[in-house]
Amino acid sequence: MNEYNHLLGTSLEPDIVLDCPKCSICSYISAVKYMFGKESVPIYREEILTAKSAKAVITTAFPEFRGACMELLDEGWDFRIFEVDGRWLFRFPKREASVAKLNTEYKLLPGLGEWVSLPIPNYEYFCKSPESSSRPFAGYRKLPGIAGDTSKMVDRNGVARQLGVFLSRLHTYPVDKAKEAGVQEKRDLVAHLRDRSREQLRKLDGLNVNPGLLRRYLENDTPVSFEGEASLVHNDLWAEHILVDSRSDGVSGIIDWGDTVIGDPAIDFACLYAWYGESLLENVLVHYTGKLDAEVISRSRYLAACLAIHNITLGRDLGRIQWVEAGYAALQLVLAP
Numbered sequence: 109m110n111e112y113n114h115l116l117g118t119s120l121e122p123d124i125v126l127d128c129p130k131c132s133i134c135s136y137i138s139a140v141k142y143m144f145g146k147e148s149v150p151i152y153r154e155e156i157l158t159a160k161s162a163k164a165v166i167t168t169a170f171p172e173f174r175g176a177c178m179e180l181l182d183e184g185w186d187f188r189i190f191e192v193d194g195r196w197l198f199r200f201p202k203r204e205a206s207v208a209k210l211n212t213e214y215k216l217l218p219g220l221g222e223w224v225s226l227p228i229p230n231y232e233y234f235c236k237s238p239e240s241s242s243r244p245f246a247g248y249r250k251l252p253g254i255a256g257d258t259s260k261m262v263d264r265n266g267v268a269r270q271l272g273v274f275l276s277r278l279h280t281y282p283v284d285k286a287k288e289a290g291v292q293e294k295r296d297l298v299a300h301l302r303d304r305s306r307e308q309l310r311k312l313d314g315l316n317v318n319p320g321l322l323r324r325y326l327e328n329d330t331p332v333s334f335e336g337e338a339s340l341v342h343n344d345l346w347a348e349h350i351l352v353d354s355r356s357d358g359v360s361g362i363i364d365w366g367d368t369v370i371g372d373p374a375i376d377f378a379c380l381y382a383w384y385g386e387s388l389l390e391n392v393l394v395h396y397t398g399k400l401d402a403e404v405i406s407r408s409r410y411l412a413a414c415l416a417i418h419n420i421t422l423g424r425d426l427g428r429i430q431w432v433e434a435g436y437a438a439l440q441l442v443l444a445p
Contacts, residue, residue, distance in 0.1 A: 157200060162190045165245065166198055169235040185422060186366055191250070198233070198247040207243050208290065209366035214246055216289035217365060220340075224277045226270065227251050227361040253351030253360035256383065257434060263357040268388060270359045271350075271380065272395025279339035279373045279398045286340045286370055293370040298333050298407065301414035302326060308421045315420075316436045317443050322413070325443065331407040334372035336399060343367040345379035346419070346434060374404050378411035382438035413442040 157165075163178045173192055181191040186206035187199045201207045214231050221228050229248040236244035256262065287293075294300065305326055315322070342349075344367040351361040381389045389408060393400065416438035423431030 157188055159190060162188075162198070162200065165200075166190070166192065166247070169245075170233055170247075184364070185426070192247065195250055196233075196247050197229075197250050198245055200245045201243050204243075206366070210244055210246060212290040212368070213365050216286060216291060216368065219285060219289075220278075220281060220365075223281050224274055224362075226274045226359055228365065229361075229363055251351055251361035251363065253353045256347035256350040256352050256359075257430065258348075259352040259354070259357070261354075261357045262352055264384060264388060265391065266356075266358045267350075267352070268391035269395045272392045272397075274359070274362065275373070275376055275392070276395070276397040278342065278376075281340045283338065283340060283370055286368075291340065291368055291370055293338060295338055295371055296333050297372050297375050297411065298331060301411060301418075302330055305414040305417045308417050312417070312420060312424075315439070317439045321443060322417075322439065325410075325413065329406075329410060331403050331410050334374060334401070334407065336372075336401055338370045339373050339398070341369060341371055341373055341376050342379075343369050343371070343375050345376045346415075347379075347383045348430070348434070350383075372407070373398065374407045375411055377404065377408035378415055381408050381412040382416060382434070382441065385441040385444070409442055412438055416442065 159179050162180075163173075163176075166178070167174045167176075173196075176193045176196075178190050178192050180188065181197065182189045183202075186202055186209055188202060190198045190200070192198060199210060201210050213229070214234055217228055217230055221230050229251065231246045231248045233247035234244065235246070256267075309319070309323060309326070312319075342362065342365065344364060345362070349362060349364045350359055351363060352358065353360040377389055377392070380392055386405065386409065389405065393404075416435040418435075419431045419438070420435035423429065423433075423435060
């Protein structure tokens with residue numbers, strides 16, 4: 109008990125429930141709630157959730173991991189991710205809005221995993237405290253492969269075929285089932301991302317492209333808003349979320365589904381545009397069997413520019429140089445003559 113008090117920085121006696129099977133509702137270290145009080149205050153503060161303290165939380169809920177090796181693997185806007193014994197990944201929400209994303213993933217991914225053509229995470233461990241001020245966390249078996257943005261060798265033709273088939277399946281997943289899992293609908297992504305990009309661009313300097321040219325592109329080349337049937341979309345299909353097998357140079361999995369929405373399929377195509385440009389997207393569309401409108405490529409290109417600006421903004425704010433570099437590369441592809 110003293111070990112947990114030390115990790116949590118409190119002398120309070122936490123209420124710990126050790127009997128917690130996989131995928132069940134459990135209570136874990138509820139003393140945390142006394143440290144921070146109101147629900148609106150983040151529970152997993154940066155100085156608290158280290159690999160050591162995460163291990164205390166995980167092993168309290170799931171004692172089978174007591175002898176496991178744990179390390180911080182990655183951190184994004186919404187989650188801190190810890191790798192356990194090199195085989196499991198546990199995701200901890202960093203803020204209240206991230207909790208809804210984790211809950212949606214937990215409900216959505218099992219059924220979606222049986223529907224799509226590529227491996228996606230399947231949470232086998234899920235822990236949620238009944239205390240309103242404590243947040244859930246969840247773990248899934250690590251998928252093979254490395255992030256596409258770090259892979260030195262990519263079979264672009266093979267990847268295009270795999271992603272074309274994958275997105276054909278994803279975009280035809282029953283929308284009603286997605287809504288039941290808590291996925292929200294966002295139809296007019298063009299207008300939303302355009303307005304956000306304009307505001308972010310005003311605060312950016314030192315871009316690797318002509319800012320005037322980029323500004324004129326955003327103002328004058330806005331595509332017609334999507335008016336087709338909304339689909340389930342990943343909505344964050346950057347190369348870092350596309351795992352590539354180092355042996356086959358093909359796609360081995362798609363991760364990070366927290367931003368999934370029901371909306372314009374072009375948002376997923378936009379991320380692929382940002383990876384290798386229009387040539388990759390056109391190759392993907394050769395293998396895509398879903399419905400396409402005449403403006404899908406121009407809309408994907410425009411959305412790629414908006415996403416790139418957002419990536420640069422977040423990357424600078426969070427010190428994630430790879431996000432900034434990915435944004436720079438995407439802008440060059442969008443504005444290439």
